[in-house]
């Protein structure tokens with residue numbers, strides 16, 4: 001039945017495509033795009049439109065290019081035109097005019113894309129950058145416990161305005177205040193409340209999107225399939241998000257936070273941590289940030305040791321937290337003096353600005369989109385479903401010590417809690433029950449970057465026997481072009497698309513392809529890792 005349906009899509013879509021495909025053979029026309037935009041919007045669109053002829057182009061472009069690895073990078077194209085809409089109708093006009101003039105678009109909200117795909121391109125085809133920075137209002141309703149968040153808002157802005165409405169309401173999203181709420185939700189989005197309240201995408205009630213025809217659709221208008229897809233299955237494949245309606249959750253007026261580092265007994269601590277952390281009370285979030293530091297106890301010529309940094313929060317008192325640590329994670333030897341009772345916004349500041357947190361910071365710092373310095377990095381992710389063995393951990397420490405002090409950071413984020421109670425298909429992000437923890441691994445893009453790239457790939461190889469397989473899973477929000485990329489135009493290889501598609505979405509990738517085929521049959525919304533349509537997949 002399912003196959004028959006797919007085949008029907010295929011047939012109808014091929015007919016539409018064969019006429020529209022021809023359009024793609026024409027050349028992209030930036031001048032025509034600008035002319036179209038000016039004639040179809042009555043607003044002050046000129047002041048919101050930039051080409052390389054405008055002196056402010058570089059500032060606008062680089063302001064939200066959050067991974068400096070892609071600024072001035074060779075093999076990367078920057079946009080022919082940047083549009084920074086201040087009204088929803090202008091977003092509609094950008095989509096319509098881009099299609100008419102054969103221009104692909106990239107949409108940027110927070111600009112933290114790990115591969116810079118929201119603002120730069122590995123293709124040679126000129127494109128339009130749709131930068132949502134001017135559409136970033138956040139309106140929290142403490143009575144209904146909801147918030148309306150425009151696409152361009154950062155997590156810091158979302159957290160700040162929720163806190164202004166209520167100190168005991170929260171949105172379960174991530175850390176690091178300049179990350180865009182939209183990009184984060186589009187890939188799932190985890191944070192300190194994941195084990196108690198699920199992912200950010202689990203807490204979305206409604207969304208507004210501009211589709212390939214330039215129509216604005218809300219949840220009712222787009223239907224449950226598309227609404228499912230944009231909550232973890234990427235948004236850039238399906239349209240342009242204008243805003244979200246978010247569910248807010250309760251947090252206590254006082255909670256407990258901690259940041260402790262341990263530079264000895266690493267394996268003794270980490271081996272049990274892997275299986276204990278996912279079954280701790282749902283109120284406890286504890287992540288482990290692993291890096292290398294100088295320590296005079298080191299037995300190495302370079303003086304380095306592996307440092308484990310445990311950071312997190314407990315939605316309750318310090319005494320309760322301490323009792324949990326004493327009984328469940330005694331190896332950590334956490335002291336009462338290492339625990340601090342704070343408000344929710346203080347906890348968010350601590351985790352968001354970690355490890356640079358200072359007591360002088362105020363909630364207003366959340367509104368500053370330049371507050372956190374961006375560092376050039378290359379990163380990868382993995383999901384672990386059975387604990388890494390003792391020799392495996394020992395080998396991991398040796399591996400991390402191959403690069404210089406602090407040049408790598410690996411984070412273990414335990415899952416469990418309510419995440420165990422949802423099936424994999426609840427949202428496209430599939431890593432739920434059975435996942436012990438996620439691994440984020442990065443290397444700083446400094447010094448000999450060829451060597452850095454080789455090293456992070458060798459770390460990935462090293463981890464192969466210890467992490468998920470068939471497919472080896474990865475987090476879409478930590479996108480990685482090593483997993484493959486679509487060509488700029490034309491057919492897409494089934495095998496190539498499935499490699500990254502199944503890594504990010506596992507079996508949900510099939511449903512994403514079906515939805516993509518329905519809502520964007522011409523594959524207008526296309527970049528290196530957008531979900532392809534059936535008709536464009538070869539050897540299906």
Ligand SMILES: Cc1cc2nc3c(=O)[nH]c(=O)nc-3n(C[C@H](O)[C@H](O)[C@H](O)COP(=O)(O)OP(=O)(O)OC[C@H]3O[C@@H](n4cnc5c(N)ncnc54)[C@H](O)[C@@H]3O)c2cc1C
Nearest residue numbers: 109110111112113118174175180183184189190235236241
């Ligand atoms: C320092 C740092 C900390 C992080 N912490 C966390 C964390 O705690 N938890 C977590 O889950 N993730 C975290 N991430 C990953 C983060 O969720 C992703 O990088 C996310 O994609 C960033 O969203 P953005 O809006 O900033 O990115 P962008 O670069 O603007 O966009 C990312 C993707 O979404 C698309 N997109 C953006 N806006 C729209 C729109 N309006 N409509 C359609 N498509 C759109 C882009 O085209 C691109 O494909 C972190 C990343 C960094 C760099």
Ligand SMILES: *[C@@H]1O[C@H](CO)[C@@H](O)[C@H](O)[C@H]1NC(C)=O
Nearest residue numbers: 046047048049050051053054
């Ligand atoms: C960019 O330059 C064009 C052409 O000179 C002008 O019309 C437009 O207003 C400029 N854009 C901005 C944002 O200044």
Ligand SMILES: *[C@@H]1O[C@H](CO)[C@@H](O)[C@H](O)[C@H]1NC(C)=O
Nearest residue numbers: 058062068069070071072073
């Ligand atoms: C990129 O180039 C611009 C202009 O030449 C320069 O000002 C900027 O510092 C460069 N940025 C990086 C990250 O190299």
Ligand SMILES: *[C@@H]1O[C@H](CO)[C@@H](O)[C@H](O)[C@H]1NC(C)=O
Nearest residue numbers: 263294295296297298299303
């Ligand atoms: C090691 O460092 C600690 C604190 O930094 C210091 O107290 C101690 O004397 C040092 N030991 C040696 C052997 O240098």
Ligand SMILES: *[C@@H]1O[C@H](CO)[C@@H](O)[C@H](O)[C@H]1NC(C)=O
Nearest residue numbers: 447448449450451452454455
């Ligand atoms: C950078 O590292 C690569 C791979 O390890 C090596 O081949 C190359 O010689 C190095 N380049 C420089 C300038 O050291």
